[in-house]
Amino acid sequence: MQQAFALVDCNNFYVSCERVFDAKITSRPVVVLSNNDGCVVARSQEAKALGITMGVPLFKIRHLVEANDINVYSSNYALYGDMSQRVMGVLQSFTPDVEIYSIDEAFMLLGGCRYGTPRVVGELGREIRERVRHDTGVPVTIGIAETKTLAKLANHLAKTSKKAGGVIDLTGSPYKDVALRRTPVEEVWGVGPAYSKLLKQKGILSALQLRDVDVRWARQAMTVVGARVVMELRGVSCLPLESCPPSKKSLTCSRTFGRSTPSLSDLREAIAYYATRVAEKLRRGKLAAGVVTVFVHTDRHADGPQYFNAGTHTLAYPTDSTQEIMRCALDALERIFREGFNYRKAGVMLNSLSPADQLTLRMFGDERAERFRQVMVAVDQINRKWGRDTVRFATANPDGNWRTKVEKRSPRYTTRLQEVLTIN
Amino acid sequence: MDDSVTGVYLPDRRMRWSRPLIMCRVPAGFPSPAEDYVKGRIDLNRDLIKHPLSTFYVKVTGDSMVGAGIMPGAMLVVDRAVEALDGHIIIARIDDELCVKRLSMGDDGRIRLLSENEQYAPIEITEGMDFQVWGRVVYSISPH
Numbered sequence: 001m002q003q004a005f006a007l008v009d010c011n012n013f014y015v016s017c018e019r020v021f022d023a024k025i026t027s028r029p030v031v032v033l034s035n036n037d038g039c040v041v042a043r044s045q046e047a048k049a050l051g052i053t054m055g056v057p058l059f060k061i062r063h064l065v066e067a068n069d070i071n072v073y074s075s076n077y078a079l080y081g082d083m084s085q086r087v088m089g090v091l092q093s094f095t096p097d098v099e100i101y102s103i104d105e106a107f108m109l110l111g112g113c114r115y116g117t118p119r120v121v122g123e124l125g126r127e128i129r130e131r132v133r134h135d136t137g138v139p140v141t142i143g144i145a146e147t148k149t150l151a152k153l154a155n156h157l158a159k160t161s162k163k164a165g166g167v168i169d170l171t172g173s174p175y176k177d178v179a180l181r182r183t184p185v186e187e188v189w190g191v192g193p194a195y196s197k198l199l200k201q202k203g204i205l206s207a208l209q210l211r212d213v214d215v216r217w218a219r220q221a222m223t224v225v226g227a228r229v230v231m232e233l234r235g236v237s238c239l240p241l242e243s244c245p246p247s248k249k250s251l252t253c254s255r256t257f258g259r260s261t262p263s264l265s266d267l268r269e270a271i272a273y274y275a276t277r278v279a280e281k282l283r284r285g286k287l288a289a290g291v292v293t294v295f296v297h298t299d300r301h302a303d304g305p306q307y308f309n310a311g312t313h314t315l316a317y318p319t320d321s322t323q324e325i326m327r328c329a330l331d332a333l334e335r336i337f338r339e340g341f342n343y344r345k346a347g348v349m350l351n352s353l354s355p356a357d358q359l360t361l362r363m364f365g366d367e368r369a370e371r372f373r374q375v376m377v378a379v380d381q382i383n384r385k386w387g388r389d390t391v392r393f394a395t396a397n398p399d400g401n402w403r404t405k406v407e408k409r410s411p412r413y414t415t416r417l418q419e420v421l422t423i424n
Numbered sequence: 425m426d427d428s429v430t431g432v433y434l435p436d437r438r439m440r441w442s443r444p445l446i447m448c449r450v451p452a453g454f455p456s457p458a459e460d461y462v463k464g465r466i467d468l469n470r471d472l473i474k475h476p477l478s479t480f481y482v483k484v485t486g487d488s489m490v491g492a493g494i495m496p497g498a499m500l501v502v503d504r505a506v507e508a509l510d511g512h513i514i515i516a517r518i519d520d521e522l523c524v525k526r527l528s529m530g531d532d533g534r535i536r537l538l539s540e541n542e543q544y545a546p547i548e549i550t551e552g553m554d555f556q557v558w559g560r561v562v563y564s565i566s567p568h
Contacts, residue, residue: 024520026554089477135478135505137558150566243498423515423522424486 003111003123003145004171005241007151008085008128011139011159011166013104014042017083018073020137021421029070033058036075036256036405052213074406082414086136094128095205099241109150109241124171129166145170148239149232151181152189153207154360180208180233180265190229195222208232220316251289253278254347260299264340265332267296272395277320280295281332282350288318292328296336299344307343311336320356321372322379326393458529460523472563477503479560482515482524487526489513491540495566497499499525522558 012015014032019025029046033039039057040047050068052061065072084103091098097109108128109122125142132140143155152172157179158168170176186196188207199219204210211233219227228238232297253274261267271294282289295310311332319325329348382391389398411419453499482500492513494500500515508514510529515522516537524549525537536547549555 012427023517025520026517026520086477093477135475137504417481420483421522422483422485423524424484424488 001267003109004108004146005148005151005237006108006121006125006142006144007101007148007155008106008108009141009143009155009159010087010104011141012042012044012074014075014080015047016138017080018076018410020083021046021079021409023237025071028030029068030073031061031065031070032073032075034410035075036258037407041075046049049415067093067126074409076406076409077327077410078412078415083138087140088130090132091128094124094131097241107151107241109422111315117419120169121171122167125167125169126165127368140166141168142167144168147232147237148241149229150235153183154189156183156187161383166211175281177208180211181206182208184259185210185245188229188233189226190232195226197233198222216403219318222360229310250349250353251278251281251287252347252349254295255343255346257343258403260342260344262340264333264337266400267280267337267343267346268330268395269400270346271329271333271348272326272393272402273398274346276322276389276392276396278327278348279320279376280380280383282325282353282354283320283376286356287322287353288356289325290315290318290354291349291350292325292332293349294329294332294336294346295349296343297334298341298344302342302344305341305343307338309336309338316351318354321378322374322393323372325350326395330395366382437462448500448548452499466567471505474506475503478559479503479562482555484524484564488539489542491492491535492526492564493566494524494540495568497563498559498566501563501565502559503562505559506562508557508560513561513564515561517554517556517558518549527557548552 011080013025015030016034018030020351025044028044028045029050029052030044031052032042034041037058039055040052040061041055043052047070050064050070052070057324058065063071068108071272075096080103083413087104088098088100088106091106091108091399095108095110095381099107103125110124125144129140129142141158143151143153143158144167145151145154154168154170156210158164158166161168167180172177173179174310183206185191185199185207186193188210190239192201200211201207204213207257215230218230219315222229231238252253255274257266257270275292275337291312291314293310294313296310298304298306311329313332315324315328325348333346379391383389389396412417413421458530470476481565482502484494484498484500485496487496493552494513502515508527508548510527512527513524514537515524516527518537523537525539528536528546529537530536537549539546
């Protein structure tokens with residue numbers, strides 16, 4: 001079997017997750033809102049048909065919601081994250097060559113000698129699609145081709161084609177030119193708004209036309225990135241599967257508050273909470289941070305005085321301790337906080353990351369640092385076992401006033417014992 | 425030695441569920457006579473869940489399945505990956521409702537969903553119904 005890339009994309013992922021557990025919305029219009037219930041971030045097919053666009057604020061579609069009895073959900077990231085891991089796990093049961101591209105998308109490398117009996121990759125694609133739907137309840141669309149760029153293009157076509165049954169395999173397909181001709185150039189993966197404008201000026205409107213340009217011209221006009229797109233469209237793979245994600249440059253935890261607050265003590269609680277979260281992420285990645293940045297800002301869409309600021313604290317030695325990160329973050333907050341503003345968003349960012357096993361040995365106070373490391377290891381273990389925030393620093397109150405609004409969130413069916421699916 | 429002992433199982437301390445095991449003190453200094461018989465440890469997460477990716481927990485409030493030992497308040501371990509055959513207990517989706525029932529597939533191809541409580545009539549799956557097996561109940565944990 002010839003080697004090929006597959007792009008597996010979950011259909012309307014957040015909506016599909018909700019539908020696995022709530023049979024009442026199986027064929028009803030459904031939308032899922034962003035944090036703080038602001039904008040639409042996922043729509044069912046039925047909601048799309050009603051003309052609801054991606055990213056539209058809820059208040060602008062209130063009339064549609066009421067007239068059509070649309071089911072509206074807050075984002076339930078605990079559920080979506082868990083369901084995503086299940087979907088990716090099923091993909092990994094077919095091959096270890098899986099690149100998790102986002103919460104609802106993954107590239108797979110199919111073919112080669114990993115499979116016993118030679119067969120058509122399209123058949124394997126249909127098997128993968130059926131297994132994911134059967135085992136997790138999530139419907140997916142799969143595009144298969146010789147390169148990632150073509151796989152992405154095939155996936156896009158599979159979404160809109162009724163005949164495809166959710167899988168399009170372009171490897172050795174006689175319809176490849178038709179597929180490329182039907183794809184507008186701006187929809188080709190890697191062609192941003194600037195290049196798509198340039199290409200259209202040159203009369204290059206379809207993926208097919210882009211494939212057939214002179215590569216030297218593409219390199220001149222669109223750098224090596226453009227040349228790579230052209231080669232990928234020709235079926236020459238230039239973008240390999242990245243199964244280990246590149247190590248992170250920075251880590252952030254930030255949220256928009258449920259409602260604005262002028263109070264320093266609210267901000268302190270929020271910052272302490274974000275510092276706790278981001279330090280956990282840091283330790284999970286076995287990293288240490290050298291720079292802690294805190295930012296706060298007011299609601300730019302609201303009336304009243306506006307204020308945006310960030311404060312940075314550089315550590316003498318990199319650290320992965322919640323206590324130290326929190327202390328630096330709160331320090332930085334005190335420096336940038338100003339009275340008289342209604343704050344809407346805050347966050348903690350860690351930079352200058354290095355592997356934790358290279359933590360510089362300290363000349364003084366090393367024993368205390370080591371004791372603290374042991375405390376953090378124990379805290380992480382307890383929280384993993386008994387649930388988030390079982391043990392926490394008192395400043396990091398997870399139920400503060402600033403808590404994100406999730407008024408219409410569905411139960412966390414798969415991650416909380418008290419919230420599992422209940423049937424009669 | 426008594427040959428009828430086939431194995432002694434120790435609890436796995438990583439597991440989160442209460443363990444139906446008897447523990448006893450071993451006096452210090454004396455080797456436990458059971459030591460040679462320890463064959464492994466029980467981890468319900470591992471032993472009850474064959475397919476973690478496709479296994480979900482479902483809680484039951486009603487009494488339609490008490491005859492099968494599924495009491496109100498029971499927690500079901502539901503695996504979507506295993507095939508549901510005649511006689512298996514399943515979570516079924518009928519139109520816009522999920523329910524737990526015993527699957528009955530007649531030789532004539534008719535599908536019926538049976539309750540395990542005389543007060544509930546069987547449900548016959550007919551052409552116009554939107555019916556789907558959501559998953560198969562592989563274990564039930566009832567409060568007693």
